[in-house]
Amino acid sequence: MKIFKLALLTFSVAFFGCTSDYTTEGSAKPELTTQQRPSNGYTLEEVIKGMRVWDTLRNNTNQLLTLFNNANSLNVNMQLFPEGNALHAYACVLEGQLKFAVISEVYDNVSYADSLSKYIHVFDVVYSDVSNLNQAIYPAYTYSLPSQYIQATDALNRITTWNTNYRSWIGTSLPMYQLFYIPTHSLAPQNYTVYLGLKDSESQPNVKVADLVLKNSDSFYDTVLLQPPYRDRTKNYLLDLL
Known part of the structure; x- marks a missing residue:
């Protein structure tokens, strides 16, 4: 027993x-694979395909004018990204619309190849009426360096120049950029309205280059760089997937 x-x-x-x-x-x-659909609505394959579409249109004036018609801004939630690390905003065309696929530089490398879609957030480029911006009164802030803060007069000039001259500028500025490098050391984990802009080239003051101007409340921020030329091409893994 x-x-x-x-x-x-x-x-x-x-x-x-x-x-x-x-x-x-x-x-x-x-494990989240590249085939799974992340919370922002697009798979990695869809984002890369959208980047490829943009890449084929960067030399096509008519197609670019169509994409930028009624498209001058986007809203970006900085809470979605690691604080204090630069962002890479890749232009892409999804569902026939211009968008930006944004990823922190922390994750834009091959070591995150199997989970990239977790870290990419896609933002629509939409139209914002900028006339109200010019009617507001902005205080003159001073910030300790390094700072992304720019005076309102400078920011408004860049934004207004885009809205007034983007059609003629596009025709003389091909090929268009692939992405923007966005520092974040002065930015808080909150929402920002990001306006398309045009500013003077540092090497050729008579030439305008594409720009992004970030705004929250009554403050404007910049130091954004278009790419190419690249600060460090080895840190743009998404481009290797094109």
């Missing part, structure tokens, strides 16, 4: 142990 009870106990432990292992394995969450 003792031998029978011992055998029964051994069988029970083995059976329920196997059942427990199976249940644990079966309930484990699968």
Whole structure:
């Protein structure tokens, strides 16, 4: 009888142990693959395809004018990204509309190749009436360096220049950029309205270059750089997937 009870106990432990292992394995969450659709609505493949479409249009004036018609701003939530790290905003065309796929420089490398879609956030480029911006009164802030803050007069000039001259500028500025490099050391984890702008080239003051101006409340921020030319091409892994 003792031998029978011992055998029964051994069988029970083995059976329920196997059942427990199976249940644990079966309930484990699968790793996010590039095929899965992230919360922002686009798979990695869709984003890369959209970047490829943009790449084919960067030399096409008519197509670019169509994309930029009624498109001069986007809203970016900095809470979605690691604080204090630069962002890469890749232009792309999804569902026939101009958008920016934004990823932190932290994740824009091959070591995150299997989970990139978790870190890419796609933002629509929409139209904002900028006439109200010019009617507001802005305080003159001073910030300790380094700072992304720019005076309102400078910011408004860049924004207004885009809205007034983007059509003629596009025709003389091909090929268009692939992405923007956005420093974030002066930015807080909150929402910003990001306006398309045009500013004087540092090397050729008579030439305008594309720009992004960030605004929150009554403050404007910049130091954004268009790419190419690249600050460090090795940090733009998404371009390797094109």
